Amino acid sequence: MSLPRRKHGQDVVPARVTAHWVVMTAVLIAIGVALTVQGYLHHLAGIGNDSVPAGGSASAVPDAVTHGGPLVDSRGGTVRTVGPPDRTLALTFDDGPDPEWTPKILDVLETHHVHATFFVVGSAVLDHPELVERMIADGDEVGVHTLTHADLGSAPAWRQQLEVQGDQEVIAGITGRAATLMRPPYSSENDAVTNGTWTAMQAAANQGYLTVLTTKDSEDWQRPGVATIEKNLTPSGPQGQVLLMHDGGGDREQSVAALDASLTSFAGQGFRVTTVGEAVGIASMRDATMAEQLSGAAFVWGLRLSDWVVTAISWALVVAGVVTFIRAVLVTGFAARHRRAARRAQTPGRRGTAPIRPEVTEPVTVIVPAYNESAGIEAAVRSIAASNHPVEIIVVDDGSTDGTADLAEALGLPNVRVVRKENGGKPSALNAGLGLASHEIVVMVDGDTVFEPDTVRALIQPFADPRIGAISGNTKIATRGGLLGAWQHVEYVVGFNLDRRLFDIAECMPTVPGAIGAFRRDALLRVGGVSDDTLAEDTDLTMSLCRDGWRVVYQDNARAWTEAPASLGALWKQRYRWCYGTLQAMWKHRGAVFQGGQAGKLGRRGLGYLLVLQVLLPLFAPIVDVFAIYGLIFLDPVRIALLWLAFLLVQFLMAAYAFRLDKERFGPLWTLPLQQFVYRQLMYLVVIQSVVTALAGVHLRWHRMERYGSLRVPPPQTQR
Numbered sequence: 001m002s003l004p005r006r007k008h009g010q011d012v013v014p015a016r017v018t019a020h021w022v023v024m025t026a027v028l029i030a031i032g033v034a035l036t037v038q039g040y041l042h043h044l045a046g047i048g049n050d051s052v053p054a055g056g057s058a059s060a061v062p063d064a065v066t067h068g069g070p071l072v073d074s075r076g077g078t079v080r081t082v083g084p085p086d087r088t089l090a091l092t093f094d095d096g097p098d099p100e101w102t103p104k105i106l107d108v109l110e111t112h113h114v115h116a117t118f119f120v121v122g123s124a125v126l127d128h129p130e131l132v133e134r135m136i137a138d139g140d141e142v143g144v145h146t147l148t149h150a151d152l153g154s155a156p157a158w159r160q161q162l163e164v165q166g167d168q169e170v171i172a173g174i175t176g177r178a179a180t181l182m183r184p185p186y187s188s189e190n191d192a193v194t195n196g197t198w199t200a201m202q203a204a205a206n207q208g209y210l211t212v213l214t215t216k217d218s219e220d221w222q223r224p225g226v227a228t229i230e231k232n233l234t235p236s237g238p239q240g241q242v243l244l245m246h247d248g249g250g251d252r253e254q255s256v257a258a259l260d261a262s263l264t265s266f267a268g269q270g271f272r273v274t275t276v277g278e279a280v281g282i283a284s285m286r287d288a289t290m291a292e293q294l295s296g297a298a299f300v301w302g303l304r305l306s307d308w309v310v311t312a313i314s315w316a317l318v319v320a321g322v323v324t325f326i327r328a329v330l331v332t333g334f335a336a337r338h339r340r341a342a343r344r345a346q347t348p349g350r351r352g353t354a355p356i357r358p359e360v361t362e363p364v365t366v367i368v369p370a371y372n373e374s375a376g377i378e379a380a381v382r383s384i385a386a387s388n389h390p391v392e393i394i395v396v397d398d399g400s401t402d403g404t405a406d407l408a409e410a411l412g413l414p415n416v417r418v419v420r421k422e423n424g425g426k427p428s429a430l431n432a433g434l435g436l437a438s439h440e441i442v443v444m445v446d447g448d449t450v451f452e453p454d455t456v457r458a459l460i461q462p463f464a465d466p467r468i469g470a471i472s473g474n475t476k477i478a479t480r481g482g483l484l485g486a487w488q489h490v491e492y493v494v495g496f497n498l499d500r501r502l503f504d505i506a507e508c509m510p511t512v513p514g515a516i517g518a519f520r521r522d523a524l525l526r527v528g529g530v531s532d533d534t535l536a537e538d539t540d541l542t543m544s545l546c547r548d549g550w551r552v553v554y555q556d557n558a559r560a561w562t563e564a565p566a567s568l569g570a571l572w573k574q575r576y577r578w579c580y581g582t583l584q585a586m587w588k589h590r591g592a593v594f595q596g597g598q599a600g601k602l603g604r605r606g607l608g609y610l611l612v613l614q615v616l617l618p619l620f621a622p623i624v625d626v627f628a629i630y631g632l633i634f635l636d637p638v639r640i641a642l643l644w645l646a647f648l649l650v651q652f653l654m655a656a657y658a659f660r661l662d663k664e665r666f667g668p669l670w671t672l673p674l675q676q677f678v679y680r681q682l683m684y685l686v687v688i689q690s691v692v693t694a695l696a697g698v699h700l701r702w703h704r705m706e707r708y709g710s711l712r713v714p715p716p717q718t719q720r
Contacts, residue, residue, distance in 0.1 A: 031313070032626055034306035039634030041123045041148055041303065056153065056194030065198065066191050070213040070242040071280055074205040083215065084240030084279035088272050091116040092212065094145055094183065096248035097124055097131035104256045105247045106134060112263040117212070117276045117284070119145035119183040122167035124248060126303055129174045136175055141275040141284045143181035143212065144168055152184045153196030160200050164207065166299070172288040173296025181276060181284045182209040189214055212276050214244040220255040221246050229258035235271065242276065313627055320617060320624065327613060328650050331498040332657055338501035339661060342556065357464040363390040364456055366443045367433030369426050370395055373447035374402040376563070378411060383450035385413045389457035394433045399423025427532040434529055440521045449515045449562045459518045459558035469523035469550025470542060472500060472509060473516030473558035479566065486668040487679040488564040490655055497658040500554040507598065508606030509552035511539040516560035523550050533588060536581025543589040546602040556662070572686060579690040586610060618687035625681070648673060
């Protein structure tokens with residue numbers, strides 16, 4: 001992922017990287033479809049109370065249905081009904097298969113050498129296909145009882161068709177057989193058929209189905225007791241009956257016991273117990289055609305795939321939640337530890353503590369790379385020149401065309417040198433300044449950044465430790481107006497006061513920001529200066545120093561103030577470059593994972609943290625948002641809302657602690673809830689595009705952020 005040398009002022013322009021957005025959209029749509037399917041199958045309907053819905057007009061139901069037999073054939077527009085002959089009982093079961101009760105019922109039937117008709121629910125068949133296969137192997141019949149046990153009488157036409165045909169697809173895909181019998185859920189005897197149920201029966205007839213109602217309802221779904229169920233099943237005369245029982249939808253222990261006793265009783269009374277098809281003399285099942293089998297198999301595997309996707313997402317969400325919680329604990333704990341360590345370093349020694357470190361007083365060279373920085377160069381140079389620490393300032397004008405060098409020279413400030421060179425890019429400008437530096441400590445600062453008077457002195461104090469090769473300062477947003485400014489302000493405060501403190505304590509700092517960083521000159525020379533291999537030269541340089549054995553630390557009281565992008569477009573360009581450059585640097589320094597010492601800490605701690613928290617989690621974030629919508633629609637919206645509030649509370653507490661550490665006012669934290677709906681998604685999309693661009697091998701060119709000229713030289717204390 002190396003790049004050709006690039007120059008200041010060129011926009012980040014991907015070489016026609018648009019296909020990945022199509023791919024990502026397709027993936028999200030596919031996941032959305034999978035979630036919708038699962039929500040439909042498992043949450044819009046369910047197998048439970050099988051009582052017949054009350055009310056409903058029957059004005060459109062023909063008398064031939066209301067007063068006819070339980071098997072209704074309305075194919076071709078003509079209504080015909082029939083029932084079992086005398087002393088014949090058609091035994092039927094609804095709402096299965098159930099993994100506990102269906103096998104027990106099948107065992108009872110096998111013991112009595114009896115066959116029955118099972119009206120199965122498609123979603124249950126998907127979960128327990130072996131039970132349906134056993135039914136057919138035992139000689140039982142299988143009929144359609146809809147895909148999700150939906151009330152067809154109140155369902156729109158599209159759902160009626162989906163429920164009936166979907167159940168048929170599942171049966172054909174698993175067994176290779178096709179059913180011709182259908183029973184609407186919540187149906188009962190003929191005189192209970194309403195207009196809505198009749199409409200559904202006619203629609204099913206147009207697809208070739210015969211509707212099976214009942215004449216004797218055991219009402220076993222109410223669990224009234226074994227004796228009551230037996231009584232409800234007992235015929236009052238020799239007339240043939242269609243018996244209704246249940247093998248799913250709840251506890252069916254009473255049903256199993258009553259079935260065993262009733263079959264013994266029926267045999268003693270001379271009744272023949274059989275399937276619906278055999279009772280009325282029709283073929284209730286047939287071999288599915290090759291097209292039906294292929295369609296059914298595809299339907300089944302599609303549903304199973306959606307189930308696998310949802311299961312995988314659910315586990316991934318658990319992992320993401322655990323990682324997020326662990327991060328919150330880690331960053332706050334390490335931040336508190338870093339704060340205590342910083343206080344000890346600045347406090348005179350006492351028993352049990354380390355003595356105060358010696359003050360670093362040697363002069364510093366400050367390098368300011370500048371390309372078309374006329375809007376802010378005067379404020380930047382004046383603020384550095386006002387430092388209460390001796391500084392040499394080198395402004396490297398990298399081929400500006402807006403008079404940046406002239407403005408810097410016109411200031412007439414002592415110890416300020418302006419160097420003009422051809423446009424060669426920011427690394428080239430920094431290296432030019434490094435070659436002219438007079439002092440062993442070098443501070444690098446962007447041309448759109450201003451320092452406080454005490455910034456330089458505070459920044460370089462950790463150099464009292466000879467193991468330290470670079471120091472990150474605390475970059476703060478000066479342009480905080482509006483939601484976008486507030487969001488970036490919150491992000492900077494949290495990032496610098498939590499993440500960087502963790503990196504410092506863990507000795508795996510991945511980035512010294514271009515806005516404010518201090519370096520040992522000899523350390524820079526040992527790693528070859530500032531490289532232009534990546535778009536994130538500051539991250540690349542920091543990782544190189546770590547791999548060379550230097551410690552990199554964070555100095556929270558060394559503050560630099562910078563402008564933030566004022567539009568979403570400008571923010572996108574800035575973060576796109578940062579993220580892409582960070583990915584390049586991570587790839588370039590991947591070998592650190594296998595090294596020891598300081599390099600190994602960077603590789604295994606720093607790169608691991610960046611990979612999980614800044615790459616993998618953002619890549620997964622859009623799926624989280626889609627799943628949240630799924631939860632609000634299909635799951636418990638109150639529980640989902642509470643989970644979201646818990647996540648937001650963790651974010652708020654982390655941010656509040658960071659603000660407290662940085663002595664910032666808490667006012668901007670009110671924007672955090674809104675940040676979850678706009679800013680967070682934007683940052684995630686940046687990561688996604690950066691990753692895809694990197695994988696595609698597309699080279700990006702440098703871009704320069706628009707300057708607004710809003711910075712002013714700050715007073716010594718600008719915070720609360």
